[in-house]
Amino acid sequence: VKVGILTIGNELLSGRVQDANASWIARQLSALDWQVSVILSVEDQEYAIRDALQYGLSCSDAMIVTGGLGPTADDITTAAVAKAFGRSLYTDEAVLAYLKEIFSSYGLTWTDNNAKQAAFPEGSEVIPNPVGTAAGFAIMHDGHVIAVIPGVPAEVKRMVPEGVIPLLRKRLPQTVQHVMSRTIKLFGLAEAGVDHAIADAGLKDLGIDVGFYPNFPENHLVLTSRENSMEAAATRIREAEKRVMDRLANYIFGFDQETIEGIVAAELTRRGLTLAVAESCTGGLITDRLTDVPGSSLFLDRGLVTYSNASKIELLGLPEDVLKAHGAVSEPTARWMAEAVRHRAGTSLGLSTTGVAGPSGGSPEKPVGTIFIALADGHQTYCRHFQFRWERRRIKIIAAEAGLMMLKRYLSGDNVHG
Amino acid sequence: VKVGILTIGNELLSGRVQDANASWIARQLSALDWQVSVILSVEDQEYAIRDALQYGLSCSDAMIVTGGLGPTADDITTAAVAKAFGRSLYTDEAVLAYLKEIFSSYGLTWTDNNAKQAAFPEGSEVIPNPVGTAAGFAIMHDGHVIAVIPGVPAEVKRMVPEGVIPLLRKRLPQTVQHVMSRTIKLFGLAEAGVDHAIADAGLKDLGIDVGFYPNFPENHLVLTSRENSMEAAATRIREAEKRVMDRLANYIFGFDQETIEGIVAAELTRRGLTLAVAESCTGGLITDRLTDVPGSSLFLDRGLVTYSNASKIELLGLPEDVLKAHGAVSEPTARWMAEAVRHRAGTSLGLSTTGVAGPSGGSPEKPVGTIFIALADGHQTYCRHFQFRWERRRIKIIAAEAGLMMLKRYLSGDNVHG
Numbered sequence: 081v082k083v084g085i086l087t088i089g090n091e092l093l094s095g096r097v098q099d100a101n102a103s104w105i106a107r108q109l110s111a112l113d114w115q116v117s118v119i120l121s122v123e124d125q126e127y128a129i130r131d132a133l134q135y136g137l138s139c140s141d142a143m144i145v146t147g148g149l150g151p152t153a154d155d156i157t158t159a160a161v162a163k164a165f166g167r168s169l170y171t172d173e174a175v176l177a178y179l180k181e182i183f184s185s186y187g188l189t190w191t192d193n194n195a196k197q198a199a200f201p202e203g204s205e206v207i208p209n210p211v212g213t214a215a216g217f218a219i220m221h222d223g224h225v226i227a228v229i230p231g232v233p234a235e236v237k238r239m240v241p242e243g244v245i246p247l248l249r250k251r252l253p254q255t256v257q258h259v260m261s262r263t264i265k266l267f268g269l270a271e272a273g274v275d276h277a278i279a280d281a282g283l284k285d286l287g288i289d290v291g292f293y294p295n296f297p298e299n300h301l302v303l304t305s306r307e308n309s310m311e312a313a314a315t316r317i318r319e320a321e322k323r324v325m326d327r328l329a330n331y332i333f334g335f336d337q338e339t340i341e342g343i344v345a346a347e348l349t350r351r352g353l354t355l356a357v358a359e360s361c362t363g364g365l366i367t368d369r370l371t372d373v374p375g376s377s378l379f380l381d382r383g384l385v386t387y388s389n390a391s392k393i394e395l396l397g398l399p400e401d402v403l404k405a406h407g408a409v410s411e412p413t414a415r416w417m418a419e420a421v422r423h424r425a426g427t428s429l430g431l432s433t434t435g436v437a438g439p440s441g442g443s444p445e446k447p448v449g450t451i452f453i454a455l456a457d458g459h460q461t462y463c464r465h466f467q468f469r470w471e472r473r474r475i476k477i478i479a480a481e482a483g484l485m486m487l488k489r490y491l492s493g494d495n496v497h498g
Numbered sequence: 499v500k501v502g503i504l505t506i507g508n509e510l511l512s513g514r515v516q517d518a519n520a521s522w523i524a525r526q527l528s529a530l531d532w533q534v535s536v537i538l539s540v541e542d543q544e545y546a547i548r549d550a551l552q553y554g555l556s557c558s559d560a561m562i563v564t565g566g567l568g569p570t571a572d573d574i575t576t577a578a579v580a581k582a583f584g585r586s587l588y589t590d591e592a593v594l595a596y597l598k599e600i601f602s603s604y605g606l607t608w609t610d611n612n613a614k615q616a617a618f619p620e621g622s623e624v625i626p627n628p629v630g631t632a633a634g635f636a637i638m639h640d641g642h643v644i645a646v647i648p649g650v651p652a653e654v655k656r657m658v659p660e661g662v663i664p665l666l667r668k669r670l671p672q673t674v675q676h677v678m679s680r681t682i683k684l685f686g687l688a689e690a691g692v693d694h695a696i697a698d699a700g701l702k703d704l705g706i707d708v709g710f711y712p713n714f715p716e717n718h719l720v721l722t723s724r725e726n727s728m729e730a731a732a733t734r735i736r737e738a739e740k741r742v743m744d745r746l747a748n749y750i751f752g753f754d755q756e757t758i759e760g761i762v763a764a765e766l767t768r769r770g771l772t773l774a775v776a777e778s779c780t781g782g783l784i785t786d787r788l789t790d791v792p793g794s795s796l797f798l799d800r801g802l803v804t805y806s807n808a809s810k811i812e813l814l815g816l817p818e819d820v821l822k823a824h825g826a827v828s829e830p831t832a833r834w835m836a837e838a839v840r841h842r843a844g845t846s847l848g849l850s851t852t853g854v855a856g857p858s859g860g861s862p863e864k865p866v867g868t869i870f871i872a873l874a875d876g877h878q879t880y881c882r883h884f885q886f887r888w889e890r891r892r893i894k895i896i897a898a899e900a901g902l903m904m905l906k907r908y909l910s911g912d913n914v915h916g
Contacts, residue, residue: 092521092524092537093524093528093533093534093535093536093537094524094525094528094534095520095521095522095523095524095525095526095527095528095534096525096528096709096710097521098516098518098521099517099520099521099537100516102517102539103510103513103515103516103517104513105513106510106511106512106513107512107513107514108513109513110511110512110513110514115511116511116512116513117511117540117541117546118511118538118539118540118546118550119510119511119517119538119539119540120536120537120538120539121520121536121537121538122535122536122537123535128535128536128557131553131556131557132536135549135553138549139546139549270606271568271569271570272568272569272570272609272611272612273609274570275569275570275571275611276609276611290572291508291509291572292568292570292572293509293514293515294568294650302514357803359782362786363782363785363786363788363789363790363794363801364777364781364782364783364784364785364786364789364801364803365782365786366782367781367782367803367805368780368781368782368783368786368894370781371781371782371803371805371855371894372781372890372891372894374856374857374858374890375858376781376805377805377806377859380803380805380806381805381806381808381809382802382803382804382805382806382809382813383781383782383801383802383803383805384800384801384802384803384813385775385782385785385789385798385800385801385802385803386800387785387789387794387795387798387799387800387801388795388798388799388800390799390843390844391799391800391843394842394843395800395802395813424812425808425809425812426808437789438792439792440792440793441795467604467605469604471629472790472792473790476786476789476790
């Protein structure tokens with residue numbers, strides 16, 4: 081089933097209000113395996129509504145329309161829809177009586193413009209509104225359904241699942257197809273590299289749709305299977321996932337709703353390990369991400385943002401001759417930071433970052449984007465050197481992610497040096 | 499001028515990603531008094547893009563198209579636009595050379611699929627991308643402009659004002675009206691409170707458009723003036739700004755592109771003051787925001803994320819009897835943290851946070867959202883108690899903002915207790 085979504089309102093076109101209804105409705109339809117053919121927004125103008133409906137129906141079995149059902153003069157959706165399909169308006173006496181009852185029960189004075197909300201195009205099926213005064217309606221036209229509801233988000237969230245979707249199910253013959261999706265999350269390989277690596281995986285021949293969603297600094301790969309049974313879809317997805325894993329295991333850190341900090345937090349908690357962090361260039365972003373996970377106080381003992389050299393010396397005992405010989409941005413400094421923060425906090429693990437986030441502070445030897453990340457466990461200290469591009473904020477984000485990824489690899493028993 | 503906006507991407511139609519570009523672009527166009535005729539979203543499908551362009555151009559002088567310009571196989575926008583207007587593709591050698599240079603400068607391996615990003619429909623004007631690899635392009639068709647740029651929000655935010663709008667100005671005859679906008683940024687008052695406070699300011703009578711943009715945890719108020727001369731517009735904006743300041747000065751922290759951390763950083767640097775931060779519930783988010791400002795190492799000496807009680811005792815010398823008598827989330831603890839981090843770091847100022855971010859850890863006395871923030875300058879220590887609602891991440895965000903706001907008010911000589 082292909083469904084188009086049309087949201088109506090001057091406030092949407094001026095950008096004053098961001099349209100949240102369309103995206104929300106799209107998610108409900110996608111979850112049913114119905115395809116959203118187009119999302120459209122137009123002003124409260126008769127010709128704009130007519131043209132949008134005509135275009136939307138040219139590529140859809142049904143249109144869901146929101147907005148413009150209020151009692152005021154700028155609410156013209158009902159009249160515009162009636163006119164677009166050559167229908168007159170009638171007054172639904174049951175709806176009118178209900179409206180008058182609401183007014184009287186709230187002690188409001190009835191004015192005749194409110195009767196507008198009881199007027200519908202001939203042949204409508206009324207869609208009740210359980211949380212507001214404006215009822216919706218649906219009409220059939222050439223085998224298509226046009227369902228119209230108010231644009232108030234709280235009303236949309238009730239009327240779509242309770243009114244519109246059951247109505248579409250009843251009115252439209254549909255092929256029942258089973259859809260299953262799997263999101264694979266990667267870090268450390270550019271989008272083009274991911275694409276290149278899976279080019280020979282034969283995913284298309286498996287009937288798998290592949291979507292790429294860059295989500296800086298991660299890349300998300302969404303595999304979707306549409307089959308005649310759920311079992312068939314699951315089998316295809318499993319096979320596709322295996323083929324992707326065979327090619328990209330080294331860059332994959334999680335699936336679906338997982339985050340690196342969530343995986344790290346769960347693993348530290350499960351194993352009763354504790355962590356202390358000493359950050360320089362990432363400025364607290366690693367502990368910020370870790371403390372987004374509920375219960376992070378179970379494993380995170382402390383974080384130090386040792387931004388000045390003095391703080392590295394005082395809080396971590398970094399010897400001045402290490403600073404002099406190698407500089408604050410160096411492998412020896414990173415190693416010392418990780419070891420010292422672990423030792424002083426008495427935790428199982430110590431993680432550190434030091435680098436040049438820019439825009440100034442770079443040198444030919446250590447240009448902006450030079451980052452050292454170290455991880456100490458009391459037996460061994462691992463250190464990686466990265467050279468990132470991007471500007472200051474994104475360097476911080478990617479360096480924090482690289483630090484969390486190093487921790488994740490360590491906890492999984494993978495090669496920390498990736 | 500009527501402009502349509504077409505955003506392309508499967509993720510938009512599935513509802514997986516809410517389209518933020520269309521609304522943002524619409525706001526830019528509305529601020530210029532250009533009318534947005536339609537907002538459209540379709541999948542990465544050749545026929546869908548063709549039909550959407552045809553429909554969009556039927557009611558618009560120009561179409562701004564975003565998305566689908568990446569190097570991977572599912573990025574088909576360029577090819578689809580070329581085909582829709584019967585044009586072949588050519589390779590822009592300058593763009594190709596630039597792409598290869600970027601790859602080599604970052605030590606990335608060049609793969610041929612990247613050449614796709616240098617291919618444009620015949621007759622294109624290339625729109626440079628100052629912050630990414632995918633350039634945009636514009637073509638003319640029957641007196642209409644079709645401008646195509648990538649869908650990455652950070653790139654849209656640069657390429658629309660710097661590339662697309664100047665190009666539309668050049669290519670389309672238009673009525674010139676002078677438009678001036680001023681964004682006033684507030685923290686600490688809900689949208690309805692802001693609305694209420696300015697209700698009697700007579701902004702409408704001044705010919706000023708007022709837009710509300712909640713930007714959690716801030717509220718942004720955008721004043722727009724449209725006049726026949728730039729001078730007239732500037733005069734109106736100044737008067738409107740004064741009226742808003744008279745009513746809301748206490749909540750206003752900045753204007754236009756300013757951020758609290760930027761203002762705080764500039765003021766600390768100008769006065770040669772230094773800062774140390776001890777965070778508990780905010781988990782490093784305050785130092786993360788401060789270190790987003792280039793040159794923050796000039797004033798930020800260190801940050802401590804003292805998450806465990808042990809770390810509060812060891813790193814800040816917090817007496818165990820303070821912990822026992824008042825708890826980690828208390829005014830005495832917050833005061834001690836601010837004073838101790840300042841004293842131990844030898845900085846001018848010390849800032850601290852402690853609180854219950856949730857979802858667990860709350861009690862009837864100190865429910866989730868209880869936060870204490872303290873600021874010490876060696877002479878006096880200020881402490882505020884907040885009770886926020888929201889969930890864990892938003893409690894962290896609003897608490898960090900409240901801490902930065904306290905610092906800002908202190909530096910401006912305003913009452914820290916707001």
